[in-house]
Amino acid sequence: MLAASGSSVDAQNSVKMTVDGASKFYQTRSGGVHALDDVSIKVREGEFLCLLGPSGCGKSTLLWSMAGLHGLSGGEIRLGSEKITKPHPEIAMIFQEANLLPWRNLARNIELPFEIKKQDPDRERINKLLKRVGLEGFETKYPRELSGGMQQRASIVRSLAVNPSVLLMDEPFGALDAFTRDEMNLLIQEIWMETGKTIIFITHSISEAVFLADRIVVMSARPGRIANIVDVDLPRPRPVKIQTTPDFLDRVEAIKAMIDHRPS
Amino acid sequence: MDSALQDKIPTFGAKGQKADVSLGGGMSSLMSGPSRSAFEIFIIIMVAVVIIGGTELAIRLLEVPLYIFPPPSAIGMALVTEWPFLWPHLVTTLCELLIGFSIGASVGFVLAAVITQFPFAEKIITPYILLLVTTPMLALVPLLVLRFGFGWEPRIIAVALASGPMVMINSATGFRRVDLAKIALARSFGASTFQIFTKIRIPMAMPMIMVGLMVGSIFGLLTTVGAEMVGGAEGLGNRLNYYSSMIRMPQFFAVITLLAVIGISIYVIFFLIGKKWTSWES
């Protein structure tokens, strides 16, 4: 059910998504903003990639382009060999603060993508996912009746229900408290290991990136560029307490130094 | 496509909080009044009984003449005995209200939905809509009567003109409360502009649309009755003129009672619809 979609042949190396020389200028009344400058990334099939960088370095801009929600000024995004110019059914986006529709109960929120695609909801899959994230029995609750963590779990179910192969997550747990955040990080790691989805995950938090990622793309601001790409070869599944081991802390320190020492 | 959206990354948390020009903005309390327990409803009914009974008693004790203020019992009697003559007028008033309001509300709603998509056009048109809201449309009735005669046309036009702008201005306030993140969500699943409209924009605007419909319909009732008094050969407004000129006060108050019932019914209908559609907001 939650099995990996896409080919398993040469899964280690095959490229799922390509960001090729992406540049983006915003025109505003007060002048132009150079948000992205010649960013190139090859996202591997089934990898957990974190985008890390200071506020305003263009992380969201890049992710929105990858979701096909807006265009680039230069360069292109590809899913496999297909150019992304508009939202693609294989790509789902998970937003900060869950972004549930407050006028729909949980079940109807999860059905939204099916309604839009004019499909019958895959009840079996939805129920399994709800059970998996511990939301079984909450189907008739409205978002305001759910905690922040539950809302974000619901939004993960909503995205996974239509079985995309790529998940784009824009600081999904940024608004949660530290405990819920650890819990959600564990959950998303488990879901990723079970489903083999390709995940691109934006965060401000270095330790969150090190905890989750196979690779971390460290970005610098103005204009947004790739400063560094860091491999994280910690064994999985990673427990929460790994975050206090010397090895983990060393990695966090190394990345911090990388960001601090970069002239802005 | 939503070209305005293409390049906007929403700032989460601060969701479209610009100050809006809207009448009835504070009327949200109309839609979400405190719910009442059975006991409170009982008290409300008791108060009504006391007021009606007290009036009856006071009028009888003080021997107030019938033509100054009829006792409630006389009004009730008049309502029953006059009913065969009154109901056609009631139907006329309700039809005029319904037709005028439907026309006004639909045009207002569509205009609001379209105009809020074009900020420039909106800025130009809004002052004129405000003008329509604030000018009593009743004032147009004598003019319309000159053109259309004493039939139903002037009244329906006046009702549409009175309720439409009210619906429009409140709906526009609702439609302006766009949450870019929610629209982006729908788009990320491949939603068309029309789907974004029906699945995101309308539900988001619904609380203000309901306020507009409620206030607009009450405005409509006001204008219907006023128009019938000014330029109508039929309808409850016309009956008010008729009975007061004949100094038939119990019948006059019977008509007022009917109007009060219509007004309250409108309120209750929109309150119940609003409760179903806008409860998520509270």
Ligand SMILES: Nc1ncnc2c1ncn2[C@@H]1O[C@H](COP(=O)(O)OP(=O)(O)OP(=O)(O)O)[C@@H](O)[C@H]1O
């Ligand atoms: N619609 C827009 N119009 C003009 N400038 C924009 C727009 N969206 C983003 N920007 C600018 O582009 C730059 C990158 O923005 P972006 O939101 O992608 O950064 P970010 O890395 O996601 O930041 P944060 O971590 O705060 O979310 C910023 O300087 C921002 O002000």
Ligand SMILES: [Mg+2]
């Ligand atoms: Mg961002």
